Amino acid sequence: MPCVWPDGSLSTSGRLMLAAVQTDSTAEDVAEVTGMPLYRARSSLRQLLAAGYISEDGERFSQTEQGAEKVKSGS
Amino acid sequence: MTTIEEPEVRAALPRLNEPAPAFEAVTTHGPLRLSDFERSWLILFSHPADFTPVCTTEFIAFAEIYPELQKRGCELIGLSIDSLYSHIAWVRNIEEKAGVKIPFPVIADLDRKVATAYGMVMPGESKTEASRCVFVIDPKGILRAMIYYPLSVGRNMDEFVRLIDALQTGDENHVATPANWRPGDKVVMPAPNTVELAEERAGEGLECIDWYLCKKSL
Numbered sequence: 001m002p003c004v005w006p007d008g009s010l011s012t013s014g015r016l017m018l019a020a021v022q023t024d025s026t027a028e029d030v031a032e033v034t035g036m037p038l039y040r041a042r043s044s045l046r047q048l049l050a051a052g053y054i055s056e057d058g059e060r061f062s063q064t065e066q067g068a069e070k071v072k073s074g075s
Numbered sequence: 076m077t078t079i080e081e082p083e084v085r086a087a088l089p090r091l092n093e094p095a096p097a098f099e100a101v102t103t104h105g106p107l108r109l110s111d112f113e114r115s116w117l118i119l120f121s122h123p124a125d126f127t128p129v130c131t132t133e134f135i136a137f138a139e140i141y142p143e144l145q146k147r148g149c150e151l152i153g154l155s156i157d158s159l160y161s162h163i164a165w166v167r168n169i170e171e172k173a174g175v176k177i178p179f180p181v182i183a184d185l186d187r188k189v190a191t192a193y194g195m196v197m198p199g200e201s202k203t204e205a206s207r208c209v210f211v212i213d214p215k216g217i218l219r220a221m222i223y224y225p226l227s228v229g230r231n232m233d234e235f236v237r238l239i240d241a242l243q244t245g246d247e248n249h250v251a252t253p254a255n256w257r258p259g260d261k262v263v264m265p266a267p268n269t270v271e272l273a274e275e276r277a278g279e280g281l282e283c284i285d286w287y288l289c290k291k292s293l
Binding site: 003037038039040042043044046047 | 104106108114150180
């Protein structure tokens with residue numbers, strides 16, 4: 001279940017994960033907010049990072065402008 | 076002309092109490108790395124092939140114990156040398172025919188990288204399938220237990236839950252667990268390793284058969 005499709009659109013879990021990323025969220029925070037297992041949060045964050053929807057600072061993640069637009073558009 | 080036989084190249088098996096071989100694999104839950112499971116216990120198990128009878132009974136049984144494993148902070152991940160599309164079709168078929176949703180990811184190890192790293196293929200049994208292997212990996216990524224079953228014998232799920240209970244109890248209390256131990260049973264104290272400690276052990280008020288075998292309740 002990749003959370004980001006090759007065209008940049010998000011799966012249901014991908015949208016859920018991206019929406020759960022607030023400023024300075026950890027993978028544990030995202031897992032807790034979404035109710036997903038921690039391994040799923042870590043894997044999804046890696047995919048959202050590669051797609052440019054979030055940025056990383058150590059173990060903390062934040063939405064990028066592109067990610068915030070994606071959340072707004074709901075696609 | 077003399078034929079020179081080439082020595083058989085044998086894959087090294089992983090070893091207990093050493094870091095579990097790292098992997099990054101395609102799974103039914105997306106690309107996953109072993110490090111994604113850090114800070115959780117993990118049971119990595121292999122099965123010979125999708126859409127086969129014993130494996131199907133095992134998948135249903137693994138799905139049944141998954142909530143118990145989760146209560147213990149333990150995740151599950153399956154593996155076979157099959158394609159991702161075969162895995163997806165099989166888990167959908169299990170849900171359709173048996174009414175059981177498979178909640179854990181399954182590695183599609185077509186290139187055998189993970190199976191080779193963990194010594195899952197036993198050529199004496201099958202050169203193309205993984206045997207029924209079970210690896211218990213702790214939250215620090217250390218391989219703590221390995222169990223291998225032959226192709227023809229479905230695994231006993233109770234044992235895996237018991238094994239997790241025993242490992243966690245041992246870690247938390249610095250004790251060992253005796254044969255057939257279950258949570259709530261007495262545990263085994265480490266044997267004294269000096270004469271002085273052996274003499275002192277006798278006065279500790281434990282249930283002892285002799286100085287080297289003492290049990291206590293937790």
